[in-house]
Amino acid sequence: MTYLVASDWPEEPAGKRFRALVERPGALAIPGAHNGMAALQAREAGFEALYLSGAAVSASMGLPDLGILTVEDMSFYIRQVARASMLPLLVDGDTGYGEALNVMHMVRSFEDAGAGAVHIEDQILPKKCGHLNGKRLASPEDMAAKVAAAARARRHLYVIARTDAVANEGMDAAVARARLYLEAGADAIFPEALTSAEMFREFASRVDAPILANMTEFGRTPHITLEEFSSWGCRMVIWPVSALRVAAKAQKELYATLAAEGSTKSLLPRMQTRVELYETIGYHDFEALDASIAASVAPPPID
Structure with missing residues (x-):
């Protein structure tokens, strides 16, 4: 049945459906889907949630992942992937496209387009892929203000705060940032570019919140399975650019x-x-x- 008259089109908001998946036991597998075709194929394979990567969308447009995309660029792809799959979608919100008011605009726009979750990172523009060097960080307080703005603007969206602080400031600082972001209203934490199993175990043990792990290829994180991440306490795992890499x-x-x-x-x-x-x-x-x-x-x- 087509999405135009689908009898199984979910009535519950995508954010609530995403939250319910995260709250189940074990880690939720969230593969990247950068267009409607990939979304259909991922759903056919049995996945229950999908990820829309800013890096994958940028690359599909022939652009680098340097914060060039706009809210409307991403919203176009959100509508496409959410419509095709009817699955709750986690979306890369980069740095929030500006300051607090811009973050609030992004949250409402992404919700309207069909997103179920978003993550916002604590870099400043021009941002970089989390697995590259030379990243520059916002202050913890500035990032917390963005998280608070996202939490205030949402109707149902699941808000994940990403921190890139481990590489620049160390584990203790990253944990402190994560706790501050949770106080500001984040539902979960995304520690980017951890480089070992021990780091994932330590972070998960010190941060009392759902943890998202990024299993991107050709980055700083070694290849780790979904089962291993789950055993360490991670609740979500993304493979952000895998489908695009294979297709390209x-x-x-x-x-x-x-x-x-x-x-x-x-x-x-x-x-x-x-x-x-x-x-x-x-x-x-x-x-x-x-x-x-x-x-x-x-x-x-x-x-």
């Missing part, structure tokens, strides 16, 4: 093959077929719906 690699190989061979024939076994595409996007459901509404009806005979 495949596209590059496609274009190189087409340029070299003048044909895509050798890549046919690696392609999604037309039948598979139509099944994924529900093509025939849309077609049948359109036919049922737009079908011509002859007028009754005139006496």
